[in-house]
Amino acid sequence: MFQAISKRSVSDEVFDQLRNRIVSRDLKAGEELPSERLLSEMLGVSRNAVREAIKRLQQARLVEVKHGGMTTVLDYRIEAGADLLPSLLFDRQGQIQVDVARSIVRMRQVLSPEIAGDAAVYGKAATADRLDAIVDEMVVAVAPAELQRLAFEFWEVLVDGSGNIAYRLAFNSLRKTYEPIWDLLTQMLGRDLQKLGAFRKLAVLVRQGDRDGAMHSAREYIDGSSTAIYQFLDLYEQHAQRVSKDAVTEGQ
Amino acid sequence: MFQAISKRSVSDEVFDQLRNRIVSRDLKAGEELPSERLLSEMLGVSRNAVREAIKRLQQARLVEVKHGGMTTVLDYRIEAGADLLPSLLFDRQGQIQVDVARSIVRMRQVLSPEIAGDAAVYGKAATADRLDAIVDEMVVAVAPAELQRLAFEFWEVLVDGSGNIAYRLAFNSLRKTYEPIWDLLTQMLGRDLQKLGAFRKLAVLVRQGDRDGAMHSAREYIDGSSTAIYQFLDLYEQHAQRVSKDAVTEGQ
DNA sequence: TGCTGCCAACTGGTTCTACCAGTCTATCGA
DNA sequence: TCGATAGACTGGTAGAACCAGTTGGCAGCA
Numbered sequence: 001m002f003q004a005i006s007k008r009s010v011s012d013e014v015f016d017q018l019r020n021r022i023v024s025r026d027l028k029a030g031e032e033l034p035s036e037r038l039l040s041e042m043l044g045v046s047r048n049a050v051r052e053a054i055k056r057l058q059q060a061r062l063v064e065v066k067h068g069g070m071t072t073v074l075d076y077r078i079e080a081g082a083d084l085l086p087s088l089l090f091d092r093q094g095q096i097q098v099d100v101a102r103s104i105v106r107m108r109q110v111l112s113p114e115i116a117g118d119a120a121v122y123g124k125a126a127t128a129d130r131l132d133a134i135v136d137e138m139v140v141a142v143a144p145a146e147l148q149r150l151a152f153e154f155w156e157v158l159v160d161g162s163g164n165i166a167y168r169l170a171f172n173s174l175r176k177t178y179e180p181i182w183d184l185l186t187q188m189l190g191r192d193l194q195k196l197g198a199f200r201k202l203a204v205l206v207r208q209g210d211r212d213g214a215m216h217s218a219r220e221y222i223d224g225s226s227t228a229i230y231q232f233l234d235l236y237e238q239h240a241q242r243v244s245k246d247a248v249t250e251g252q
Numbered sequence: 253m254f255q256a257i258s259k260r261s262v263s264d265e266v267f268d269q270l271r272n273r274i275v276s277r278d279l280k281a282g283e284e285l286p287s288e289r290l291l292s293e294m295l296g297v298s299r300n301a302v303r304e305a306i307k308r309l310q311q312a313r314l315v316e317v318k319h320g321g322m323t324t325v326l327d328y329r330i331e332a333g334a335d336l337l338p339s340l341l342f343d344r345q346g347q348i349q350v351d352v353a354r355s356i357v358r359m360r361q362v363l364s365p366e367i368a369g370d371a372a373v374y375g376k377a378a379t380a381d382r383l384d385a386i387v388d389e390m391v392v393a394v395a396p397a398e399l400q401r402l403a404f405e406f407w408e409v410l411v412d413g414s415g416n417i418a419y420r421l422a423f424n425s426l427r428k429t430y431e432p433i434w435d436l437l438t439q440m441l442g443r444d445l446q447k448l449g450a451f452r453k454l455a456v457l458v459r460q461g462d463r464d465g466a467m468h469s470a471r472e473y474i475d476g477s478s479t480a481i482y483q484f485l486d487l488y489e490q491h492a493q494r495v496s497k498d499a500v501t502e503g504q
Numbered sequence: 505t506g507c508t509g510c511c512a513a514c515t516g517g518t519t520c521t522a523c524c525a526g527t528c529t530a531t532c533g534a
Numbered sequence: 535t536c537g538a539t540a541g542a543c544t545g546g547t548a549g550a551a552c553c554a555g556t557t558g559g560c561a562g563c564a
Contacts, residue, residue, distance in 0.1 A: 007319070007555095009517065011307065035544060046519045048300065051545085052307045055263065059308050060335075061424075067259075067545050068526030077417070081335040081425040083312075085418060103418040110366045111359075118358075165329070166337060166355040170422055172313075173333040259526095261546065287515060298548045303516085320515050320555030508563075515556070520549100527544065534537085 010045050014053035017043075022062050022073055023087055029075035033063060036071075060084060082173035089177055096181070098237045102230065104177055109226040111170070112155070115162045116202060116218030117211045123161030128207035130157045135199045147193045148186050154199055158218075161206065188232045192225040262297050266305035269295075274314050274325055275339055281327035285315060288323075312336060334425035341429055348433070350489045354482065356429055361478040363422070364407070367414045368470030372458045375413030380459035382409045387451045399445045400438050406451055410470075413458065440484045444477040 008016075021027045033039065036054065040047040054071060057063045061079035065071045076084060088100045119127060131154060138150045152175075159171050178185060198221040205214040260268075273279045285291065288306065292299040306323060309315045313331040317323045328336060340352045371379060383406060390402045404427075411423050430437060450473040457466040 011517090037544090048303075048518070048520090051300075052304055054545095055304045055308055056311050059311060065545070066527085068528080069544060071545080077420055079424060080421055081333065081428065082418070082421040083333040083335050084421055088417060099415070100417055103416040106370075106416055107363075107418040107422065110363065114362045163351070164355040164358055165340065165352055166334070166359040166426075168329055169332055169334045169336055170359065170425075172331060173422075174418075176333065263546090289515090292548095300547070300549085306516095317516070318556085319517065320557080322515070506564085508561105510559105510561085512559090513557085515554100517552100517554070519552080521551105523546100523548080525544100525546070527542105529542085530540095532537105532539085534535105 009049075011049040011052035011056075014039075014043060014045060014049055015056050018053060018057055019060070019062060019087055020092070022057075023076060023084070024092055027073050029073050031073045032070040033073065082170060083176075085173055085177040086180065089180070095240055096233075096236060098233050098240070101233055104174060105226050105229050105233075107170075108174055109222050111167060112222040113215040113219040115155075115158050115164070115167055115171075116206070117215035118164060118167075119158045119161035120206045120209050120211045120214035122163040123158075123206055125207070127157060127161035128203060131199075131203035131206060135196065135203055138196055138199060144186050144190055144193060145183075148182075148189060151189075151193050151199070158202075158206070185229075188229050189225050192221070192228055195221065195224070261301075263301040263304035263308075266291075266295060266297060266301055267308050270305060270309055271312070271314060271339060272344070274309075275328060275336070276344055279325050281325050283325045284322040285325065334422060335428075337425060337429040338432065341432070347492055348485075348488060350485050350492070353485055356426055357478050357481050357485075359422075360426055361474050363419060364474040365467040365471040367407075367410050367416070367419055367423075368454060368458070369463045369467035370416060370419075371410045371413035372461050372463045372466035374415040375410075375458055377459070379409060379413035380455060383451075383455035383458060387448065387455055390448055390451060396438050396442055396445060397435075400434075400441060403441075403445055403451070410454075410458070437481075440481050441477050444473070444480055447473065447476070 018027075018033070027033070033054070034042065036047050036050050040050045043050070054063065054065065058065050060083065061081065062074055062076055062084075063071050064074055074080075085100070085104060089097055089104075091097055134150050134154045134157065138147060138154075141147045141150060156171070159168050162168075198217065202214060202217045202221070205217055270279075270285070279285070285306070286294065288299050288302050292302045295302070306315065306317065310317050312335065313326055313333065314328055314336075315323050315325055326332075337352070337356060341349055341356075343349055386402050386406045386409065390399060390406075393399045393402060408423070411420050414420075450469065454466060454469045454473070457469055
């Protein structure tokens, strides 16, 4: 009914604005940011807020700060970490960057079988128990949104079971990236989420410690759902091109 | 001879201290941080510096800040991104966290063949040219350190060639993680870096657009160097256990 | 008794001002 | 011409004052 009011802080606003200008190449690598005092004046905020934003840009390795000198923009493709992905997924018009989306899906596609395999080897009975419990919930779930939530939780448990902290943190970054298009994903994955047999089978293989079996089974499922997303992205791309072409035509 | 004096800013110091307390479970998930005013008093710094540090913790998803309420610690294993890896690699005594290191090597091992395969498909001639140029340099390189630099640059070019921004940013995170143990890596990889034939072959396969060949060749090489690292980590682990056991014995 | 509303004492959010500490450059003197 | 230096930038730090949410207790009313 009512939804919480999002009250973004001033420094968050400054951070977003600067970050967007950097990832959109509006501010190119090597260029210098205006001085803190100038920025605070231009944006109508305190120098404090600007400093907090720049500290965060520095942490994200989007800029380099030098005491006494100017703050310069870095090449985010070389320096930035996976935490930048969410802000790369959409362009300034709010359109999905199809190549970015494809990259993310591909990485998930590649990592998932390995995660399942490692979970089969290193996961304890507790992992298999949790997986079974989730599948049990999926069986009685009706709403696609609920099914999707459980499916993603299934993978989170597998990631946990793999005992690999690098997988875990990388998956966290991916999760943060597709959270904004959660509902869209529900539509894309509709059919694949119905394949409860695949989930059940995977849970069994993990319990049996069958590395190859789990990998194969995981690959089979994840390839399917990845293909569904790729197909959507292809359509989205064609649609976006057609729209932008129309816009050009109208402009003439 | 002389090395630059690291003049860490106050807020960096505060950030590091709080982050370390969180990743070492000294501050557990759900616990509350002292208020900004109290923290600034305890640490003997301005509230300004504390705020900058907390803003960064917030960005790293290590804490949750609520206007009017207390700032609480989050579970970094669930929330944090891959950028946290560097600070997980060492414990408080400066010892390598072997399981974290293994995780990172494993992820690199899994991603690398896929990256090589994608680079073979999506990389242009320019990618193959750059790879050849690097191998040419490797042939005349003598110092192991120089060889290692070139080998890692080789992989960076492959990641670029794959055209996958998610791979790119994930690799950036991994790179930042093993930068602190760069010299140690030189020792571990000594023999594998001599395998110039493997690099040359990979470059050729990428130029030919041979996806499966590039993947296979990359897997062959990366499995070898990964094994070398795993073996070192096993020894390191045994040594660390022996030392800690001795320490206990001495304490008796 | 139990609910409502308000107030006080916290919390983080924001803005100033003043000053410290590096870096760069133009200018002046040897 | 060269080099030292003064001044005008840059970011770094501190502190005070105030705004803005949250919480809990207390007074007052039903």
